[in-house]
Amino acid sequence: MYRKLVVSAGCAALMAGLVAGCGTANNTTNSANTAVTSPATKNNTTVVKQGKNNLVVAPTNLVGTANLKRLTAIADKHPSDFTAQMNAAQSASTNGNTALAIEYFKRAVQANPKSGLALTALGNMYRERENQPKEAIPYYQKSIQVDPSYGWAYWQLAEAYLTLKETSQAKQVLEQGLKNVSKSDTAYADIQTTLAALNGSKSGSK
Secondary structure, three states: OEEEEEOOOOOOOOOOOOOOOOOEEEEEOOOOOOOOOOOOOHHHEEEEEEOOOEEEEEEHHHOOHHHHHHHHHHHHHOOOOHHHHHHHHHHHHHOOOHHHHHHHHHHHHHHOOOOHHHHHHHHHHHHHHOOOHHHHHHHHHHHHHHOOOOHHHHHHHHHHHHHOOOHHHHHHHHHHHHHHOOOOOOOHHHHHHHHHHHOOOOOOOO
């Protein structure tokens, strides 16, 4: 098992003054014949500029045309390999090719329909890159359905609702997240902070 880093597309906070976390991690199974993304460290990461002001820190082995070509070739050769599809999708996302990232995240979901990680990442492509929060919502909802313990799905779904100015829906999702997500989950604090901000409270609890 290893920790898989999903490169988030935008991570812009949707409420003034609210700093929201956006790095997502989850356990996935390493399999043969795939390129494995190692945990990010200072020595093997690259800062990639996407758009005018968006900087993404990504594993170096995902960055660049050569890596994208290598990883998509592996994914194409092993269509049922979840890890290979995720690596190709993340490389496409890192290199700013949203359409290709969506294609490979969808392939990852086909390879592992119960991966909340892949479903959430797919939703992120629509919400953050394509500015289509309505298109993203079903993927976040499906992520929560298949993996209720995956915290970032709740936070991202709430952000989608906030973009659509559906605050009550966002609150309900965040409250659900606090009930289902472990306090040790990397998303728990952001779920708590976002809900507190929406409730006009400085604390994370009512």
